[in-house]
Amino acid sequence: MSLPEAHSSEPSLTAHILNDPLNPFPWYRVMRERYPVYYSREFHSWFITRYSDVQRVISDPLLFSSEQSIRARPTNKIQPTTRPLLWTDPPRHRQLRSLINQAFTPRTIANLAPRITEIVHAHLDQVAARGQMDVVSDLANPLPIIVIAELLGIPIQDQQRFKHWSDIIVSPARQQKKQAVIEMNNYFQMVVDQRRQHAQDDLISALLSAHIEGTYLTDAEILSFCRLLLVAGHETSTNLIGNALLTFDEHPEAFEELQSRPELLPGAIEEVVRYRTPIQRLRRATTVDTQLGEHHIKAGEIVSPILGAANRDETQFSAPEVFDIHRNPNRHIGFGHGIHFCIGSSLARLETKIALEILLSRFTSLRRIPDVPLQHVTSSFVYGVKSLPMTFRERQ
Incomplete structure (x- = not known):
């Protein structure tokens, strides 16, 4: 295995990224400049940080397999028929995505706009008189959970269980993660069995009826798609809303312009x-021996393309450390690229747009409470804050 010459310095690089998860960006820059293809013994994975390399890895499923990256886990017990869309390669990925697209259509997403608007107003009504709120717990967390639960036809009394499962699955807690998946599977299987007997106007019923040439x-x-939608849809939207408000607070001139x-x-x-x-990092496995940069990577080894590093690559973005709401073009790969482009990206964008539009129209002087320290979401893949208390004034 060919390792970077400065491999002995790995603890300083990896430790800084892990110990300062809310600001990994200076270390991403060091990695792009000095260790663009970098083996981490802690993660047993090659970190890929330059835009061109990241795009290559996530765009070539024949050479960088999602499916084999799951098989490579020594404790993995996922059987071939239960692999989620995210961890499936062509040709089955193409079939699965086509079937799911029949139920999860752009019209389905667009039709959610009135309900999303209603949910946002209802949650802001609860905090308006207080003059302060926690953006995460009061809005960004419940919004996508309610939307996805209703989309799947899940009753309101079970929605907190969904949030609990989602939070555990993106955390590093392996044992609890397995139990959460089991509980979630049992729950969704019960719903699938019910919908097979009595179809309703929900996504699970639509998934049951979707077919291509009799398949x-x-x-x-x-079940695997329901898990993926719950976890990826919830985590992406929640953290996108939270990250937006945190970034706007740091750039008040942008907030005023908006x-x-x-x-x-x-x-x-x-x-x-x-x-x-x-979502900062993905996971793939090489299917054959391959070369990335100056390094030879053997077949079956894990590579981790870091989207958060690629999205600040100086060769792709002018002044990448500057937050610029007028940036054009903006060819970020924050939702992935190629066949695994995030299937829930349109829902995350819609929820975030509606939430921010209503916040901007109802409140002014939104400011983070500075003496409350920020805590990072407990995950090596997800970027966001657990809590974001802010003060505001309601428009008259």
């Missing part, structure tokens, strides 16, 4: 995705 999704494939020109919000959201990418 239907198996129960295991439906209040006067809300039509700039879509571009501002894309810049938040680039600047504070909600």
Whole structure:
């Protein structure tokens, strides 16, 4: 195995990234400049940090396999029929995505806008008189959980269980993670069995009826998509909303401009995705011996493309450390690239846009409470804060 010459310095690099998870960006820059292809003994993985290399890895499923990256885990017990869409390679990935797209359509997402608006207003109504709120717990967390639960046809009394499962699955707690997956699978299997007997106007019923040339999704494939939608949809939207408000607080001039020109919000959201990418790191495995940069990577080894590092690559973005809501073009890869482009990205964008539009229209002088320390979400993949208390004034 060919390792970087400065491999002995790994503890300083890895430790700084892990010990300062809310500001890994200076270390990403060091890695791009000095160790763009870098083996981490702690993660048993090659860290890939330059935009061109990251894009290559996530765009070539034949050479960098999602499926084999799961098989490579020594404790993995996932059977081939239960692999989620995220960890499936072509040709089955293409079939699965086509079937899921029949139920999870752009129209389905667009039709959620009135309900999303209603949920946001309801949650802001609860805090308006107080003059302060925790953006995460009062809005960014409950919003996507409610939307996804209703989309799947899950009753309101079970929604907190969903949040609990989602938080555990993205955490490093392996034993609890296995138990959460089991509990979630049992729950979704119960719902699938009910919908098979009595179809309703929800996504699970639509997934059961989706087919191509007589091929239907198996129960295991439906369960895995429900898990993926719950976890990825919740974590992406929650952290995108939180990251946006945190970044706007750090750049009040941008926030003021958005209040006067809300039509700039879509571009501002894309810049938040680039600047504070909600999902920082992915996982792939090489299918054959390959060369990345100056390093030879053997077949079967794990590579970790770091989206958060690629999105600040100086060769791709002008002044990448500057938050610029007018950035154009903005070819970030915060939602991935190629066949695994995030299937829930349109939902995350819609929820974030509506949430921010309403916040901008209802409140002014949104400011983070400075003496409350920020705590990073407990995950080596997800970027966000656990809590974001802010004060505000309600518009008259």
